[in-house]
Amino acid sequence: MAPVPPADPTPSPLSAPKRPAPKPPWWRDRRIVPWVVQAVVGLLVLLLIAFLLGNLIRNLTAAGLLLSWRWLQQPAGFDISESVIPFNAQLPYWRALAAGLVNTIRAVLVGLVGATLLGTLVGMASFSHNGLLRRLARVYVEVVRNIPLLLQLVFWYFVVFLTLPNGLAAIQLPGVVLAKSGLYIAGFGEGLRWMGPTLVNGVWQAPVRLSVEFGALLTGLIVYSGAFIAEVVRGGIAAVPKGQWEAASSLGLSWFATLRRIVLPQSLRVIVPGLNTQYISLAKNSSLAVAVGYTDLYSVAETTLNQTGRAVEVILVLLAAYLTLDLLISALMNGLNHLVQIRER
Amino acid sequence: MLWYRTLSLGASLLAAGLLAGCAGDGGGVQSQKLSTITGRGKLICGVEGKLPGFSFVGPDGKYLGLDVDVCKAVAAAVLGDPAKVEYRDLNSSERFAALASGEVDLLSRNTTMTLSRDAAGGNGLSFAPTTFYDGQGVLVPVASGIKDLKGLAGKPICVESGTTTELNLADRMREQNIPYTPLKFQTSDQTFAAYLGDRCVAVTSDRSQLAGKRTSFPNPDAHTLLPVVMSKEPLTPATTNGDPAWADAVRWIVYGLMQAEESGITQANVDAKLAEAKDNTNQADLRRFLGVEGDFGKLLGLPPDFVVKAVKAVGNYGEIFDRNVGPASALKLDRGLNRQWKDGGLIYSPPFR
Numbered sequence: 001m002a003p004v005p006p007a008d009p010t011p012s013p014l015s016a017p018k019r020p021a022p023k024p025p026w027w028r029d030r031r032i033v034p035w036v037v038q039a040v041v042g043l044l045v046l047l048l049i050a051f052l053l054g055n056l057i058r059n060l061t062a063a064g065l066l067l068s069w070r071w072l073q074q075p076a077g078f079d080i081s082e083s084v085i086p087f088n089a090q091l092p093y094w095r096a097l098a099a100g101l102v103n104t105i106r107a108v109l110v111g112l113v114g115a116t117l118l119g120t121l122v123g124m125a126s127f128s129h130n131g132l133l134r135r136l137a138r139v140y141v142e143v144v145r146n147i148p149l150l151l152q153l154v155f156w157y158f159v160v161f162l163t164l165p166n167g168l169a170a171i172q173l174p175g176v177v178l179a180k181s182g183l184y185i186a187g188f189g190e191g192l193r194w195m196g197p198t199l200v201n202g203v204w205q206a207p208v209r210l211s212v213e214f215g216a217l218l219t220g221l222i223v224y225s226g227a228f229i230a231e232v233v234r235g236g237i238a239a240v241p242k243g244q245w246e247a248a249s250s251l252g253l254s255w256f257a258t259l260r261r262i263v264l265p266q267s268l269r270v271i272v273p274g275l276n277t278q279y280i281s282l283a284k285n286s287s288l289a290v291a292v293g294y295t296d297l298y299s300v301a302e303t304t305l306n307q308t309g310r311a312v313e314v315i316l317v318l319l320a321a322y323l324t325l326d327l328l329i330s331a332l333m334n335g336l337n338h339l340v341q342i343r344e345r
Numbered sequence: 346m347l348w349y350r351t352l353s354l355g356a357s358l359l360a361a362g363l364l365a366g367c368a369g370d371g372g373g374v375q376s377q378k379l380s381t382i383t384g385r386g387k388l389i390c391g392v393e394g395k396l397p398g399f400s401f402v403g404p405d406g407k408y409l410g411l412d413v414d415v416c417k418a419v420a421a422a423v424l425g426d427p428a429k430v431e432y433r434d435l436n437s438s439e440r441f442a443a444l445a446s447g448e449v450d451l452l453s454r455n456t457t458m459t460l461s462r463d464a465a466g467g468n469g470l471s472f473a474p475t476t477f478y479d480g481q482g483v484l485v486p487v488a489s490g491i492k493d494l495k496g497l498a499g500k501p502i503c504v505e506s507g508t509t510t511e512l513n514l515a516d517r518m519r520e521q522n523i524p525y526t527p528l529k530f531q532t533s534d535q536t537f538a539a540y541l542g543d544r545c546v547a548v549t550s551d552r553s554q555l556a557g558k559r560t561s562f563p564n565p566d567a568h569t570l571l572p573v574v575m576s577k578e579p580l581t582p583a584t585t586n587g588d589p590a591w592a593d594a595v596r597w598i599v600y601g602l603m604q605a606e607e608s609g610i611t612q613a614n615v616d617a618k619l620a621e622a623k624d625n626t627n628q629a630d631l632r633r634f635l636g637v638e639g640d641f642g643k644l645l646g647l648p649p650d651f652v653v654k655a656v657k658a659v660g661n662y663g664e665i666f667d668r669n670v671g672p673a674s675a676l677k678l679d680r681g682l683n684r685q686w687k688d689g690g691l692i693y694s695p696p697f698r
Contacts, residue, residue: 089515162542302438306507309468
């Protein structure tokens with residue numbers, strides 16, 4: 001509520017002896033009424049929440065499904081195809097959910113970096129002097145952002161990645177093998193011995209392995225979010241006054257140097273808030289991983305829900321995890337936004 | 346979007362819990378579900394929807410299959426018309442939430458009965474009699490030369506997430522100490538697409554499902570079922586624990602189909618049998634079973650002749666089996682464990698008394 005000026009005009013301090021102003025009744029007092037209204041509304045909201053929660057608890061009790069978290073300690077009994085943190089079927093559910101969360105974060109982090117790079121390049125390309133490059137950038141943006149992400153993921157996985165050759169026919173480069181089951185990269189294996197990819201019993205093995213499921217999800221997320229980020233970047237660049245370009249070019253700076261030194265730094269303050277939205281979308285979109293067989297948090301939660309029957313609890317875990325992830329991204333981006341804003345003195 | 350559907354089902358369960366009326370815990374004999382269904386004029390039945398032999402959409406756009414026939418029998422018994430069913434396709438992960446939130450009245454979706462699904466502290470389902478005794482199998486390409494589970498060591502295996510299959514696979518492989526990579530997908534379509542795309546060397550599921558899916562492969566003969574049976578999978582229709590009277594009605598409609606086969610009552614002769622029962626007062630068993638005398642229907646909240654209506658709609662259990670998955674179908678499955686108890690099988694209806 002905005003502060004309200006007193007109802008009666010204040011007399012000057014030196015005027016006639018102060019007569020006590022007639023005090024309005026409390027229901028017309030502007031200092032009291034707003035408080036009363038807010039208190040009533042607040043109380044109603046609290047009552048509604050209490051009613052809903054009470055009803056939830058009453059109904060869950062009636063159905064014998066009162067919130068319980070003991071299942072988190074029970075052994076999961078299912079395996080996870082790829083996990084950054086060690087996991088096996090005897091470990092408890094919370095470890096499985098943690099492994100899923102780490103997989104989600106891994107996809108989101110790499111996706112963020114990839115989509116930002118791709119989006120920035122495409123956004124810059126749409127200001128290129130090269131007409132072909134400019135039009136390519138437009139075509140990419142228009143095609144990709146008008147096709148549902150789920151469809152694109154299924155396309156990348158089933159049409160692109162699953163048509164890769166398998167076994168001995170796989171694409172083999174020194175230290176790197178790209179097969180239908182994934183990307184295998186040489187590294188330090190057991191006992192810190194340098195190991196290249198090897199074919200054991202018809203299955204490729206290597207110290208560093210990225211599955212095609214991860215690859216398909218990542219490609220889909222980067223290509224999809226990249227298109228939106230390209231638009232944000234394009235908007236940011238377009239917001240920089242034309243005079244800046246002209247001034248830079250009169251100084252003899254090249255197109256790229258102008259962008260890098262003059263235009264992009266100024267456009268950041270327009271770009272960053274838009275990026276925030278795209279980053280949050282990317283984090284949420286990563287839950288589509290289940291469509292391409294990547295075991296992210298959502299996939300693990302689904303299996304957990306099915307086995308334990310604790311639907312409400314598992315959904316609460318999911319809600320909390322994605323909310324935290326998105327708020328974290330948002331907080332970081334707000335911090336960044338603060339850094340790139342114009343310092344006004 | 347699938348993830349969205351599952352999430353929304355979970356969320357609607359949350360919302361149902363939040364908003365469900367405070368009144369109306371009348372309990373007692375009267376089934377709230379039954380009056381909802383009769384009031385609505387149709388049964389909402391949750392099915393798989395894409396599984397040949399069990400529930401799938403036929404060339405004329407109508408649902409067909411063993412699971413579908415159970416829905417039809419229940420609709421015929423309750424509403425008098427097997428066509429008064431609305432089918433909802435559910436994937437493995439959404440099915441229990443859909444049932445718990447009341448979105449479907451009956452789950453007839455090749456669902457394995459297990460302790461945790463039945464128990465009030467688990468999924469809280471109420472299972473009807475098992476309509477198909479199955480076991481988990483493994484399908485591999487003939488060309489792979491794999492003969493047993495050991496041959497799968499270190500290889501990726503496709504499996505549908507949220508199924509008992511997924512757990513059995515983990516248990517069997519752990520028992521025999523065979524390392525493997527499970528690749529989990531949300532729907533059977535994705536699972537089989539990945540298998541046919543050669544991403545996995547094997548796909549595991551109930552043997553009947555593998556046999557059913559194989560019929561729709563481009564080259565069915567290039568794939569073979571391993572002889573191993575990894576688990577018991579009694580596929581069973583289910584309702585919720587919340588309405589015991591409705592669960593009883595479904596249970597005895599299914600038993601009615603089984604008893605009809607045992608008593609030699611078929612879709613073709615059910616009218617003749619009914620006439621015979623009406624004429625012969627000394628055929629007490631038959632008269633009670635077909636609702637000519639006694640009040641079995643009333644006890645369950647159903648019409649007295651609910652068995653006649655169900656059998657007239659879809660035939661007896663044996664006819665349902667033969668038509669959908671047996672010799673007369675593309676699946677050509679043997680009756681096996683699903684024979685009548687008199688023939689050494691497990692299909693056994695308690696007495697209608």
